[in-house]
Amino acid sequence: MAFITDWIKNIILFILLATVMDMLLPKSSFQKYVKMVTGLLLLMVVFQPIMQLINRDFDDVITAITIPETKNDENIENLIEMKKKEIQASQHAYILEQMAVQMETDIQEELVQEYGLKVEDVILSVEENGSDLDLTNQNVNVQVVVSEGRQENAVAVVKPITIDTNQPHEPIKNKEDYSPVLKFLSIKWGVDESKISIHVKGGED
Numbered sequence: 001m002a003f004i005t006d007w008i009k010n011i012i013l014f015i016l017l018a019t020v021m022d023m024l025l026p027k028s029s030f031q032k033y034v035k036m037v038t039g040l041l042l043l044m045v046v047f048q049p050i051m052q053l054i055n056r057d058f059d060d061v062i063t064a065i066t067i068p069e070t071k072n073d074e075n076i077e078n079l080i081e082m083k084k085k086e087i088q089a090s091q092h093a094y095i096l097e098q099m100a101v102q103m104e105t106d107i108q109e110e111l112v113q114e115y116g117l118k119v120e121d122v123i124l125s126v127e128e129n130g131s132d133l134d135l136t137n138q139n140v141n142v143q144v145v146v147s148e149g150r151q152e153n154a155v156a157v158v159k160p161i162t163i164d165t166n167q168p169h170e171p172i173k174n175k176e177d178y179s180p181v182l183k184f185l186s187i188k189w190g191v192d193e194s195k196i197s198i199h200v201k202g203g204e205d
Helices: 002-024 030-046 048-055 058-065 073-115 175-189
Strands: 117-126 140-148 196-200
Touching: 002 030, 030 073, 073 117, 073 175, 140 175, 175 196
Parallel strands: 140 196
Antiparallel strands: 117 140
């Protein structure tokens, strides 16, 4: 059946892409995030046919299985290519989101204790090279949104991560005040300081 063939192809393609990505990544703390996310994505690919059967009507499944072999090959190829692009786009967005969650979790408690800053958001932006997601330091930019002020008995909580924002926060005007924070984040994440920007939620207040 066609969907079983596509399923096997997707698994093989994903494993090849994951292997190439692992070889291209530099030796940095980013690797542990990527490997964790890659494992989650592999599970999603493996269970994809089951989810499709659950989400689709039985009649649709029968129709997909009994598509005439004489259907236009070019249309089928176009549909497959479009589906691959959709899958790649969703995988890239998921990778960035999960990396941002892990990066925030790694720093939030220490940032409150050492610098009196609460992490409100971590936003990753990556320059994509065709269909590949380039996670080298040269192409990764990290925006950290914080709020100032230490609260007694505060418990750090992981907030939902957003990849985009319609209302950017005000950047810190005097970056010298936050140079120790930038250095801390750079060491913790293995990212160049020039690729990290700190923004204060609500501007100066």
